[in-house]
Amino acid sequence: MSSRVSAAIESAKARAAEAIISRRQELLELSARIHANPEVSFEEFTAADAVRHIVAAAGYAMSDPDPSLPTAVRGDIRGTGYSDRDTTVAVLSEYDALEGLGHGCGHNLMAAAGVGAAIGLAAVQDTFGGEVRFLGTPGEERGAGKEDMIRLGHFEGVDAAVIVHPYDRNQLTVPALALEDLEVSFHGEAAHAATSPWDGRNALDAMVQLLASIGLWRQQMKDSARVHGIITEGGEAPNIVPAFTSALFMLRAESDTELEHMRRRFREIVEAAALAHACQSEVKSIGMSRTMQDNRTMAAVFRRNAERLGIEFPEPDPTRVGSTDMGNVSQALPSIHPFLQICDEGTPLHSELFREAAVGEAAGEMCIRGAIAQAQTAIELLLDPDLRSRVQREFATGRVHTETTDEGVNV
Ligand SMILES: [Zn+2]
Ligand SMILES: [Zn+2]
Structure with a gap:
């Protein structure tokens, strides 16, 4: 210069x-x-x-x-x-x-x-x-x-x-870290929780199952990976089988490739939770940040x-x-x-x-x-x-x- x-x-x-x-x-x-x-x-x-x-x-x-x-x-x-x-x-x-x-x-x-x-x-x-x-x-x-x-x-x-x-x-x-912001919803069916719970399909059970599965999944994750979330809608009342639940999650990984792998696994786990409780699942990607x-x-x-x-x-x-x-x-x-x-x-x-x-x-x-x-x-x-x-x-x-x-x- x-x-x-x-x-x-x-x-x-x-x-x-x-x-x-x-x-x-x-x-x-x-x-x-x-x-x-x-x-x-x-x-x-x-x-x-x-x-x-x-x-x-x-x-x-x-x-x-x-x-x-x-x-x-x-x-x-x-x-x-x-x-x-x-x-x-x-x-x-x-x-x-x-x-x-x-x-x-x-x-x-x-x-x-x-x-x-x-x-x-x-x-x-x-x-x-x-x-x-x-x-x-x-x-x-x-x-x-x-x-x-x-x-x-x-x-x-x-x-x-x-x-x-x-x-x-x-x-x-x-x-x-690379990041994906997600919204997950489960759709089930409402019913009286005491009179006829067998008529319901419990969307909260699907959400609880998802959280439990994520906890177990962590055993197989890379040290740098992160999954965390909150339930935003968990049902209307204790005497109604929850017909709808919703949660926000974040997936993080140290490389964009690793995040892709996590995104696939996460969706499989959501699907499995829905299947286990006869619910329908919905995963909406809100945004992605790169490394x-x-x-x-x-x-x-x-x-x-x-x-x-x-x-x-x-x-x-x-x-x-x-x-x-x-x-x-x-x-x-x-x-x-x-x-x-x-x-x-x-x-x-x-x-x-x-x-x-x-x-x-x-x-x-x-x-x-x-x-x-x-x-x-x-x-x-x-x-x-x-x-x-x-x-x-x-x-x-x-x-x-x-x-x-x-x-x-x-x-
Ligand atoms: Zn911040
Ligand atoms: Zn900031």
């Missing part, structure tokens, strides 16, 4: 950081507002509106992604500078909450950090010639909104995508920018693994999904403690610094053609293409 390019990058990064810091109050208010009004997957109407409003005011051309995804947000801005006009970098936000728990995953912070990054990038619009695409992606906790947005073409032309997630520690890359393929070249750039903001990344703990629909994006184009600390180590995600931490002081810091590191990583991608080509080559070959870029990356 010439010294002229590197000076231009440094100056743009400093200006973007200043722009984000100057809007700190507004960004933290956005985060607090979303936190105080939790909305579950695909119903994040007020969060999406608030995000849309700020991104539009920053100068992005807004469009509605699709009538089927009313809580998705898209804003595009083209630079007025002279660097490569073909490059598009996406900054992403999530804003969905957990049913019954609120923002126990801290997506309110992801919303504000992504919006902050969009503001920072708009402030240096004169430095780059490519495009920035802001994408507010609904439905991460249940379903896979990013997969829907990929299918609808909103990632077309995007060269790289960046998102940040709050956590109980800093972790640069994420070994996410995460972090782009290590991009991760190294994010790490360098984050470290300058005082964020250190220790060795990751490979046993703590969830899933994310960012995995789907990462399989389609170069992506990163770093985790940034907002609370004491050991505070579990999806807990009341994590929910409280998601509006604390450390959360505010994470939000602002996450926004800056996101924006600065995007600036390097927009202004440094050599970096961009190394990112693309890693994506194409799976190998990092220089000794310097993978220095210190946790994989």
Whole structure:
């Protein structure tokens, strides 16, 4: 990289950081507002509106992604500078909450950090010639909104995508499991549970059988595999043989191939439970997330920018693994999904403690610094053609293409 390019990058990064810091109050208010009004997957109407409003005011051309995804947000801005006009970098936000728990995953912070990054990038619009695409992606906790947005073409032309997630520690890359979200229903027949139980076909028995079979199936599962679920409808009254039951499940595996195997087995087990109790079964796939393929070249750039903001990344703990629909994006184009600390180590995600931490002081810091590191990583991608080509080559070959870029990356 010439010294002229590197000076231009440094100056743009400093200006973007200043722009984000100057809007700190507004960004933290956005985060607090979303936190105080939790909305579950695909119903994040007020969060999406608030995000849309700020991104539009920053100068992005807004469009509605699709009538089927009313809580998705898209804003595009083209630079007025002279660097490569073909490059598009996406900054992403999530804003969905957990049913019954609120923002126990801290997506309110992801919303504000992504919006902050969009503001920072708009402030240096004169430095780059490519495009920035802001994408507010609904439905991460249940379903896979990013997969829907990929299918609808909103990632077309995007060269790289960046998102940040709050956590109980800093972790640069994420070994996410492949996931399928499912709804299972059993249809039986109602009858008086005492007068003529023999006339009924018990849909709750089928559900109990399914849960018992899953428990036994676990003996044969790989250590990394996970199956978990809840019953959402278990019958109407104790004196009626339940004619209908319904449950939500999640299947997780460390590879997409292993998940395929589990999906087949799960459906066989459901069918067997239905057969055992003379019921009909129904399995509805709600969404699928793929394993995460972090782009290590991009991760190294994010790490360098984050470290300058005082964020250190220790060795990751490979046993703590969830899933994310960012995995789907990462399989389609170069992506990163770093985790940034907002609370004491050991505070579990999806807990009341994590929910409280998601509006604390450390959360505010994470939000602002996450926004800056996101924006600065995007600036390097927009202004440094050599970096961009190394990112693309890693994506194409799976190998990092220089000794310097993978220095210190946790994989
Ligand atoms: Zn999350
Ligand atoms: Zn979560």
